[in-house]
Amino acid sequence: MKNQFLAKGGKGGVGKPMTDFQFDSLLPEALQILSPYQWTPNLVIAHTWEFLKGEKVSSLLDLGSGVGKFCLILSQYAKNRFPICGMEDRNELVQIAESLKIKMNVGNVSFVSSNFLESFPYGHSHYYVFNPLYETIKGSHTIGDAKIKSAKLFLHNLQRLKEHLFFCPKGTKLITYHGFGGSVLPGYKVQTKVNLELGEWMVWEKE
Numbered sequence: 001m002k003n004q005f006l007a008k009g010g011k012g013g014v015g016k017p018m019t020d021f022q023f024d025s026l027l028p029e030a031l032q033i034l035s036p037y038q039w040t041p042n043l044v045i046a047h048t049w050e051f052l053k054g055e056k057v058s059s060l061l062d063l064g065s066g067v068g069k070f071c072l073i074l075s076q077y078a079k080n081r082f083p084i085c086g087m088e089d090r091n092e093l094v095q096i097a098e099s100l101k102i103k104m105n106v107g108n109v110s111f112v113s114s115n116f117l118e119s120f121p122y123g124h125s126h127y128y129v130f131n132p133l134y135e136t137i138k139g140s141h142t143i144g145d146a147k148i149k150s151a152k153l154f155l156h157n158l159q160r161l162k163e164h165l166f167f168c169p170k171g172t173k174l175i176t177y178h179g180f181g182g183s184v185l186p187g188y189k190v191q192t193k194v195n196l197e198l199g200e201w202m203v204w205e206k207e
């Protein structure tokens with residue numbers, strides 16, 4: 001039987017944005033279990049969209065896009081207002097995001113299989129992160145064991161991310177959910193900080 005959630009979707013993300021339950025039901029079981037820990041909740045995506053509605057967005061990129069949940073549901077809210085891109089270094093997750101994009105029939109979203117620390121995707125007006133470096137130090141609810149866990153590596157990667165963000169042009173915005181890994185971001189000022197029910201949500205602006 002055709003998935004009822006998908007049947008209601010339309011070209012370019014027309015229709016109601018999916019709930020967490022609806023999105024999770026499209027994932028393989030092993031990835032559904034990780035959902036509360038690894039994929040942005042709809043509530044946070046809706047909050048981000050309320051902010052973006054009032055912004056001049058040329059394009060937005062999710063640094064560490066996982067199964068594509070943030071990008072795909074944001075696209076259902078934004079309805080083609082601007083291009084949305086996800087970058088993810090676990091190729092198997094990029095494959096899932098690509099197949100969900102087809103199933104959900106959303107437009108203006110693309111996914112790139114790459115490591116943003118090695119090849120930073122400059123040129124977007126807005127970036128989003130849901131603490132992608134945390135997995136380097138955290139032991140539970142991780143997406144497989146392929147990546148090394150090391151506090152030293154975490155600090156090294158955090159420094160690399162900060163350096164990349166420092167080279168973004170003035171006015172670039174970084175939206176964080178559960179932070180980017182640190183508390184100080186050189187070259188940026190805090191525009192907004194909100195304690196949402198599920199975690200801290202912030203917007204940083206390059207000066």
Ligand SMILES: C[S@@+](CC[C@H](N)C(=O)[O-])C[C@H]1O[C@@H](n2cnc3c(N)ncnc32)[C@H](O)[C@@H]1O
Pocket residue numbers: 037038039040062063064065066067068069070087088089090093114115116117118129130131132133143
């Ligand atoms: C907490 S999940 C967030 C997923 C997605 N942004 C969302 O909100 O639903 C973080 C993701 O970042 C990815 N990631 C971590 N380091 C990365 C890197 N250097 N380059 C690309 N992706 C990375 C992980 O594989 C994981 O899928």
